[in-house]
Amino acid sequence: MNSLDHRAGREFFTARTVSDALAGFRPARRTAVEPVALADLLRRVPAAEVPAPGALPGFPRSTVDGYAVRSADTYGASEGLPSYLDLAGSVRMGTAPEVAVPPGGCVYIPTGAVLPAGADAVVMVEFTAQTMPGTIEVTRPVAPGAGLVRADEDVAEGAVLVPAGRPLRAPDLGLLAAAGVTEVPVHARPRVAIVSTGDEVVPPSTPALTAGQVRDATASALAGLVRDAGGEPVLAGIVPDDREALEKTLRVALADADMVVVSAGSSVGARDETAGAVAALGEIWCHGLAIKPGKPTLLADCGGVPLIGLPGNPLSALVVFRLVGAPLVWRLAGCGAPPPEPSTRARLSRDLASAAGRLDVVQVTVRDGVAEPLFGPSALLSVLTRADGFLIVPEAATGLDGGSEVTVTLYR
Template sequence: MMELLKVDTVEQVMKKMEDYFKDLVLEGQEIHIADALGRILYEDVEAPLELPEFRRSTVDGYAVLAKDTFGASEGLPTFLNNIGKVEMGKSTELIVNSGECVYVPTGGMLPSGTDAMVMIEHAEHLDELTLAVYQSVAPGENVMQVGEDIQKGEILLKRGRKIKAQDIGALAALGIEKITVFERPKVAVLSTGDEIVDPFSKVQLGQIRDINTYALSAMIEEFGGEIVHRLVIQDEYNQLKEKAAEVLKDCHVLVISGGSSVGTKDVTAKVINDLGTPGVFVHGIAIKPGKPTIIGKTNHKAVFGLPGHPVSAIIVCKVFLGYLLDRLQAQEAGEHKTIYAAAAANIHSSPGKETYQMVILEDQNGEYLAKPIHGKSGAITLLTKAHGYIRIDTNKEGIEKGEKVKVVLF
């Protein structure tokens, strides 16, 4: 008699993952900032110095004592003696007294005694020494003060931040050459099935090109993971167990696609249980698509048994494996791009299941409409057409037309 799956809710699965995988951790590694784009910070980065390190002009113009310009206008200018200029990229020993000024280029250092900058457009040389100022400035105007950008010891970037191009610029500005990031989570992807074949070889009628190995590997790399093995093997117990035990030595997470339901040839759960303790702790989730998902742990390694149908496998990978990889890298769970849209039609859910509905987004008069698209879980083009998905909670009967929904973007 076929065994029935004892399903957990999505919330129960997340809680179990927190408990079972609490000892699964990643190490930190030091890298050069030139290689840091997209990596995840392992520890906070503190500013080793103030930025800027000197008072800096934000405009081309003249460094002045602001009080000397008070009341200046087009009809009644203030006259100052120009006593010199500051060279770009050089310090200055000039000292400015009341009634004097100094030319300073954008980014240049303000000389001692000055507290503001008059833009070059608001001043005019009457002769080599005399400058007419036609607009008043306030103290600090057009000037970046020492430490105004960041103070020494201030946290520049927090642990768990995914490094962006602008972050690398800030690190360079502070003279930080190397940072410590999380090592990439190492993941092996095995697809099982007697019918699954190399997508680039000659395919016989009845055979299916391997989709999941490539799609899941790409998604895992989007999550920051590193694919250390990517294989297709037959849906046979001894072969699957042998290969799984072999690749587990090199990875933090093993993903097995196919063989997760309770049919006679679905051996993934038995393999996970026999690889080591504690074995399978989730077999069946109240989710659509993806109900027969397996999650287990063997000797401090995480193992996921995903459905063989591509849509189901990719959704489960995004929701649950993505959650784990985020947690391992100290990122807030669910930190994915989302937008809000109005449902373009009534959307039904499956009773007792958390439903993930693929949608297409359309811009209508400046507002987004989310149009549901439907297809079988084996139809990979369902995902290529979709811009994202909406999640319908277990206890919600569905979405009404016009209702605001949150769309998680692919």
């Protein structure tokens, strides 16, 4: 769907809501699948469910230091009337038991050791005493299954160890290791080409600026957000405000990337050539989001490769990419839903005005449970560097009252 209408040399558009963009702009492209070793799997996205090759832990084991018993032999035991059991031996760690638990008997067992035959429970050592050699006094009864885990209690054979479509976390790696799975097919990291535009934009390495020049700060920050979202940023350089040059650069980027981000080239104005160049390469889904900051955002599908044209101001560009671009990167890597970001509840320090139908993203600091809004022009990156996180004024709201409780998404 192309919502652009070029009349009298100007570009008109109807802004889409952020929720519409997240729900409706969903290119089908996915990255290729590659095998990755266990040590490098953190935050990678499995392409398919990984089944357990066997049960875990694989044998019944004790979860406490104590005595393996037949639970029926402990029924009625108390400090005033203990049960007395014959000590039949002990179990060593890392080996199969060489002794069984006979009726009226018990076997000493450390945490993690294999449950000996005949036992159906383990009494914690704290509830026992050795009153005489070879005799154990039990002062508390145990039910079947107490103090132990079954052979398949952690994971049954054939059960799903890790699901498809969710980034792997540290505990997932531990479970894979426990099951002996040392390689998993995952989606490749999406390659995200970042194209900077503007006659005034120069590389960060420029030692001295002339009047009107600005170093390209946005591309470096975007690269960091791409990495956070599991992607591989590719800095494609700086293009002047020239439609033909931009179109040529975008063609090259689209041929080698899973996603393209155009930095500082989506503002509606006489010098903006992004929309025209993109329209020649694909279908523009929308040019304009009902968000502050970040309204002049462009979304397009170029032969299956998603393209985002970001606002020229750094703060606006980074806010939009975090909300809309990062979920797209995760989606390209086969992730059903982006992993949740850390958040906290806080009390708003002052009233916040907003316009209905527009989503407002407000940078805040959080101190002693109070969220203090930070304001400043969208050209100032320092607003973001001073913020602890951001809050959102929903599209349906006309503002938030001071003193109200809000959710703050925290920056890692």
